[in-house]
């Protein structure tokens with residue numbers, strides 16, 4: 049009860065606008081993921097015309113193992129980009145951690161220990177990136193271009209120009225292990241997609257990551273632990289890269305300093321094709337998941353169609369630019 | 385008034401956003417040499433109408449004539465060419481460019497490849513800021529200016545454009561009486577030059593002081609256009625809201641308890657020095673002063689956004705360390721920041737997400753967000769503060785300025801802080817909701833919360849505060865008990881003695 053002498057006021061009726069807001073299906077239709085899905089369907093149809101192989105799910109799953117490690121890292125990269133940062137060093141982290149694994153193995157460490165070394169290195173490399181970005185507050189694009197060169201260089205110093213091989217049979221050939229018709233790496237990708245999708249979609253951390261990416265200053269004012277979350281993301285990126293590095297090592301049966309060279313381009317391409325906004329705040333794991341399959345079909349399709357590797361790169365570059373522009377346009381439209 | 389042809393005549397203007405009609409069939413004539421107020425509740429459609437004239441939005445229906453000729457105002461640039469300038473409700477600027485650069489950006493007439501003469505640019509910028517009588521260094525970047533200073537730069541930019549129609553969307557919301565007076569001098573001069581000015585404000589006394597005619601909007605309809613003198617405040621409010629508004633009466637200060645927040649010798653060089661005060665539980669302490677006096681900096685320091693370099697903060701008698709807002713929130717402090725566009729809203733995220741942003745534990749006790757709880761909390765806030773929206777899933781950027789402000793208030797009310805710091809909390813909020821909000825603040829204090837209220841609106845400070853602190857040039861200059869507080873005592877303590885600010889009057 050307040051001591052305020054109010055005039056008798058009728059209970060306030062909040063007048064809402066009469067017309068209904070934009071129907072839900074329209075909102076859905078202009079989501080970039082839907083565009084990715086459409087492209088995926090078109091690509092699948094075109095590819096099936098091109099070669100009957102593509103009608104075979106087993107063939108697609110098999111060919112996907114060349115890209116699936118990048119796709120797994122791209123899932124984490126999606127979250128990093130949504131938070132308003134970027135990490136360009138994962139491919140180099142894959143190489144360095146895999147070389148550390150190989151070197152430890154050559155030095156006589158049992159495989160599990162060598163794997164532990166590799167995972168630990170991923171953690172440290174991620175934390176190193178995170179330190180520059182969150183503590184020294186440097187732009188992540190510059191920091192991770194720097195560490196991209198640094199990590200790759202260290203891998204070369206460590207492993208020289210020779211490849212390290214001779215891993216025991218049980219470690220090699222992860223891409224030939226199947227559950228039904230699904231190779232294990234693909235299974236890992238699917239599981240990671242579901243987990244990270246849930247993380248981003250229904251947990252409070254996921255929510256806060258979108259908020260940070262939308263407005264970091266507002267997030268700080270709302271009491272969100274921006275620096276801690278970003279540090280966590282860079283560490284997650286490092287850890288995932290080292291896992292991906294191990295998967296490559298297993299698939300190839302050997303490691304070399306140039307493992308996964310240029311992989312950062314593929315990863316960024318997947319994330320952008322999936323409709324994640326390059327300036328942060330928007331995007332989804334679903335988009336990246338779909339985009340990974342889109343990339344698999346396009347890349348395999350080009351190989352089947354005998355397109356030269358240089359031309360393939362050009363096409364990938366064009367795709368990257370087009371997808372960034374398209375995503376921007378879609379978001380600008382939904383904002384009017 | 386002499387009979388002359390209107391400069392602008394808008395006929396049958398309607399505007400819909402995604403199926404929601406927010407302006408309905410508005411007719412309006414604007415005369416040369418008049419200051420014309422647009423009035424209405426939050427979300428009534430004032431800014432939308434202004435943006436249509438300034439080419440930001442295209443009307444869904446309707447025609448606009450300018451100087452007797454029908455025109456298409458297709459873009460802000462087109463509007464500029466036609467001599468129409470809009471001062472936005474939310475200052476939009478390029479934060480990394482200097483004040484001088486921001487002043488000339490977007491001016492028509494510049495050659496695209498022409499050479500930029502930096503010295504001339506700075507000189508012109510200084511002249512413009514001199515007209516406004518504000519001591520802003522034109523070479524510093526926009527980032528870091530207070531909202532009021534940003535607002536002054538926006539105004540200066542409009543002056544530089546030499547337009548026939550200048551639309552000011554809540555230009556005074558963050559200004560103190562001194563700056564408002566300077567602005568009014570300029571508006572009067574523009575009027576004498578025969579220009580037309582649209583003035584949007586929620587402060588009726590300002591409308592009375594400067595506007596020849598008013599147009600009142602309600603829910604997207606134009607209710608009436610009349611000369612200001614022909615309507616009483618009560619008439620205006622009735623047409624705006626459709627009901628009378630209760631006067632806010634101070635609730636008395638019977639229930640003041642222990643000291644909740646105590647700061648001692650707080651100093652941040654260049655911003656404020658040696659600030660000491662206490663706030664007790666149940667007490668509302670006002671903090672007045674001119675723009676740039678350092679009030680916001682003190683609030684930001686207590687909240688950990690930009691901590692002080694020396695000094696002590698005590699909560700419930702215990703010294704605490706606050707390095708970032710998370711720490712402050714953990715200690716039960718909340719800050720409603722003056723800068724809602726940058727430090728408040730997540731523009732593209734839904735209203736509900738914005739409202740619940742500071743209470744993660746309540747919407748996700750185990751880390752997983754409970755949609756139903758979140759939705760319920762958001763809906764409750766929307767009702768309580770009568771936030772006008774189409775859906776709580778709507779991006780907050782689509783709400784009107786005042787409704788965004790209400791959503792940010794709702795966010796911090798949900799957090800149930802023990803110590804609530806409000807920095808210009810009613811910036812852009814309409815008269816009807818303001819009274820309700822004052823009640824809410826009174827109730828919070830009655831419930832034992834300690835409240836620090838920073839406001840440039842003296843009537844607001846006087847109505848709500850149990851005690852008023854005044855800052856001037858980074859120092860506390862007065863601690864005025866309620867009984868002695870008046871506009872004069874506050875302004876007396878607020879005006880700097882050192883002469884850094886020139887005394888107003890030099891401008892006209």
Ligand SMILES: Nc1ncnc2c1ncn2[C@@H]1O[C@H](COP(=O)(O)OP(=O)(O)OP(=O)(O)O)[C@@H](O)[C@H]1O
Pocket residue numbers: 384401402406424425426427428429430431432433473772773781782783784785786787812814
């Ligand atoms: N871009 C947009 N998309 C959807 N709705 C919008 C958009 N811009 C404005 N609206 C809606 O139009 C209505 C009128 O908004 P407007 O900004 O004109 O109000 P206003 O009278 O200026 O209010 P205030 O006093 O709060 O500034 C509001 O209900 C708002 O939600």
Ligand SMILES: [Mg+2]
Pocket residue numbers: 430431432473553784785786
């Ligand atoms: Mg407005």
